[in-house]
Amino acid sequence: MSVETMKAVQVYEDGGPEVLIYEDVPRPVAGPGEVLVRVYAAGVNPADWRARAGFPDVPEQFRHAIPPIARPHIPGFDLSGIVETVGPDVTTFDTGDAVFGMIRFPAGGKAYAEYATAPVTDLALKPTSIDHIQAAAVPMAALTAWQFLYQDLEPGQTILINGAAGGVGHFAVQLAKIKGAYVIAAASGRHEAFLHELGIDEYIDYTTTPVEQALRNVDLIYDTVGGMNADSLLSVLKHGGRLIAINIGNYSAERATRLGITIGTGRPSLHPDAAQLAKIGRLIDAARLHVAIDTVVPLSQVRQAHIRGESGHLRGKIVLRVVE
Ligand SMILES: NC(=O)c1ccc[n+]([C@@H]2O[C@H](COP(=O)([O-])OP(=O)(O)OC[C@H]3O[C@@H](n4cnc5c(N)ncnc54)[C@H](OP(=O)(O)O)[C@@H]3O)[C@@H](O)[C@H]2O)c1
Numbered sequence: 001m002s003v004e005t006m007k008a009v010q011v012y013e014d015g016g017p018e019v020l021i022y023e024d025v026p027r028p029v030a031g032p033g034e035v036l037v038r039v040y041a042a043g044v045n046p047a048d049w050r051a052r053a054g055f056p057d058v059p060e061q062f063r064h065a066i067p068p069i070a071r072p073h074i075p076g077f078d079l080s081g082i083v084e085t086v087g088p089d090v091t092t093f094d095t096g097d098a099v100f101g102m103i104r105f106p107a108g109g110k111a112y113a114e115y116a117t118a119p120v121t122d123l124a125l126k127p128t129s130i131d132h133i134q135a136a137a138v139p140m141a142a143l144t145a146w147q148f149l150y151q152d153l154e155p156g157q158t159i160l161i162n163g164a165a166g167g168v169g170h171f172a173v174q175l176a177k178i179k180g181a182y183v184i185a186a187a188s189g190r191h192e193a194f195l196h197e198l199g200i201d202e203y204i205d206y207t208t209t210p211v212e213q214a215l216r217n218v219d220l221i222y223d224t225v226g227g228m229n230a231d232s233l234l235s236v237l238k239h240g241g242r243l244i245a246i247n248i249g250n251y252s253a254e255r256a257t258r259l260g261i262t263i264g265t266g267r268p269s270l271h272p273d274a275a276q277l278a279k280i281g282r283l284i285d286a287a288r289l290h291v292a293i294d295t296v297v298p299l300s301q302v303r304q305a306h307i308r309g310e311s312g313h314l315r316g317k318i319v320l321r322v323v324e
Contacts, residue, residue, distance in 0.1 A: 184218070
């Protein structure tokens with residue numbers, strides 16, 4: 001019996017963008033509870049280039065939390081496409097449905113391909129008002145903003161979103177505004193007009209004004225940046241405030257306790273959630289949530305996508321175009 005093949009990107013070893021290999025691989029088959037998706041576009045996330053490199057930026061004490069990465073492996077968690085076939089017992093979707101989702105996060109993925117199998121529990125119907133490129137940009141970044149911010153935010157709270165123009169940040173800004181928060185955005189200068197279009201109340205250009213000097217008495221910080229200077233953000237919070245960290249940072253637990261500040265998401269780690277994704281899709285179709293695209297790259301040129309991602313300063317998302 002001949003095996004059908006497809007184009008996909010594989011990684012055989014940890015390394016730079018050069019280890020992303022565009023080649024022929026066997027086309028997968030949907031199992032029970034899965035559909036086979038003809039991928040039209042695949043979203044690119046920092047998790048993809050960090051996994052490709054073997055997570056060299058993760059300190060020793062956090063390495064136990066890294067999911068095992070198979071080699072060779074097809075990267076990518078976010079996709080948008082059309083259901084090609086449905087697996088045994090699947091009734092949720094039909095052949096021909098347009099779907100989007102974050103598939104098998106954190107230990108699976110395989111979206112950088114012409115076809116991908118996906119558990120139906122990881123998918124929702126694609127919003128009809130946007131194309132596949134935009135839809136593929138949504139799942140991981142929007143779910144990160146939904147699960148760690150939107151669900152627990154109270155109307156009227158003052159929130160600082162650090163890294164506000166990036167993939168996660170630009171969804172966090174809009175979801176916080178939908179919740180009725182007062183939103184202060186920190187980003188580099190070139191994103192100011194973009195962030196005002198998204199509805200922010202205040203803007204700080206962190207390249208000219210240290211955030212910790214400009215702000216006090218904030219209820220909540222949503223920090224997508226982390227890093228070696230992250231601890232300085234604590235002085236921005238009021239007593240009783242919370243810092244939601246979605247990246248690794250050098251926050252001092254001892255200092256936080258002294259200041260009466262909670263650090264953490266207060267939630268389980270990021271996970272696929274079809275119901276949340278469907279709600280996000282409805283906000284998009286209602287034109288209340290907008291998707292910003294930084295760069296679109298053909299799947300065959302995937303290395304360019306990772307080079308762009310790792311160069312930083314993104315405004316919105318990078319997406320791989322799989323179907324021209
Ligand atoms: N915990 C989780 O489950 C989870 C889920 C998703 C993502 N993440 C992590 O969250 C991080 C952000 O993800 P993302 O997709 O939003 O990344 P991204 O699209 O690359 O965005 C990062 C943004 O931060 C800005 N930035 C860089 N340095 C900054 C600084 N010092 N102060 C303020 N802004 C700064 C960048 O642009 P400018 O410098 O031009 O402003 C960029 O817009 C990644 O490290 C990712 O791995 C974690």
